[in-house]
Amino acid sequence: MSGKLKVAALSVAAVMTIAGGMRSVANAESMPPQEAPPAADAAAESPCHPLMSQSPARIAGVLNGVERYGSTYVLVVPQRLAESIPNAKAPGVKDLKVAVEGGSSAAAAARAVGITQITEYADESSAPFRALQDANDGKVDAAVMWAPLAGLGILELGLDGVVNVIAIDRPHAVPAAYTAAGINEPCAAAIREELDVSGVLPAELLVPVEIRPLLTRRVPPANIEEAHRGEAVFNQVCARCHGQDAVADPKGLAPVDLRYSIRRFSFPGFNYIVLNGRPERSMPPLRGTVTDEQIRFIYQYLKARSNKVLTSDLDNKPPASAQQNQTPEKGTNQ
Numbered sequence: 001m002s003g004k005l006k007v008a009a010l011s012v013a014a015v016m017t018i019a020g021g022m023r024s025v026a027n028a029e030s031m032p033p034q035e036a037p038p039a040a041d042a043a044a045e046s047p048c049h050p051l052m053s054q055s056p057a058r059i060a061g062v063l064n065g066v067e068r069y070g071s072t073y074v075l076v077v078p079q080r081l082a083e084s085i086p087n088a089k090a091p092g093v094k095d096l097k098v099a100v101e102g103g104s105s106a107a108a109a110a111r112a113v114g115i116t117q118i119t120e121y122a123d124e125s126s127a128p129f130r131a132l133q134d135a136n137d138g139k140v141d142a143a144v145m146w147a148p149l150a151g152l153g154i155l156e157l158g159l160d161g162v163v164n165v166i167a168i169d170r171p172h173a174v175p176a177a178y179t180a181a182g183i184n185e186p187c188a189a190a191i192r193e194e195l196d197v198s199g200v201l202p203a204e205l206l207v208p209v210e211i212r213p214l215l216t217r218r219v220p221p222a223n224i225e226e227a228h229r230g231e232a233v234f235n236q237v238c239a240r241c242h243g244q245d246a247v248a249d250p251k252g253l254a255p256v257d258l259r260y261s262i263r264r265f266s267f268p269g270f271n272y273i274v275l276n277g278r279p280e281r282s283m284p285p286l287r288g289t290v291t292d293e294q295i296r297f298i299y300q301y302l303k304a305r306s307n308k309v310l311t312s313d314l315d316n317k318p319p320a321s322a323q324q325n326q327t328p329e330k331g332t333n334q
């Protein structure tokens, strides 16, 4: 993208370096200097750094590769306002003067949380971080932006820890200038991590799951190809709690064995649990993490595992705590 942007990024990074330097002087006793690299170096080492010089199509692809935050818009507040604006429901939110990028749903998302003083910039994709920069420079109080773009801007401008990022409103569409198929690469993962550690809640999670529309979802006819695709998604998303290949580890995060418990669930019920989680039993809501199609694939997979259409080498391994389980196992083996 434009040289102008890079120059602007550098000058902000330079200011941050000075601020960072002052901070490390103040903390000199407690913090060895090598543990607090200047912000400029951090930006240069970011896996996103070369991104801004690439084609708009590639930038759009990477931003759409940021998992879970594709329909999230955020309020970016400089640290000086962090105390008065801890979340989007704070009374002070309504008095903020915010800047938003045109051509996106940012203005609508801002209005939805009661913000009225909105400056909408022309849709000028050569300066995608202008709202962010103006908020940081104090020209406006805050910026409302599409979350992946805000995450990239924070990494590029070295604003990590200098601004607070707050999810607002319900899911909204990707800005027109950035619609593209997602590309999964290290920069997309870095942006997601930046949003994760900022405590941003994906907008999908702000919308409660309604069970009624799920009731019309029909059990899909068994399909081994879908089951294989479900295996990949399962091992990527569910296995860390429910065990590799759906073989429950009795000492794991989720001791229930889905190869058996899948038989109890109706298809709508299964969809509901995956989308909504079981917060009271530490299963997180996974809406925004898996698509409806992926939930169907996982269902196919668990059914196939349950019917032994698909098997795993792990099936024959005695569970880690076999000795504790001996009594129930004897019962089922007879």
Ligand code: HEC
Pocket (backbone or CB within 6 Å): 234, 237, 238, 239, 240, 241, 242, 253, 254, 255, 256, 258, 261, 265, 270, 273, 274, 278, 281, 282, 283, 284, 286, 290, 298
């Ligand atoms: C962070 C850990 C975690 C992840 C990730 C996770 N779960 Fe769970 N899940 C749990 C816990 C904990 C329970 C509750 C166990 C209990 O009821 O004792 C649970 C319960 C369930 C149940 C209800 C089981 C029953 O018999 O009541 C289903 C179905 C389920 N999970 C499916 C999934 C699927 C499918 C995925 C992946 C898309 C997934 N879970 C991802 C932790 C997780």
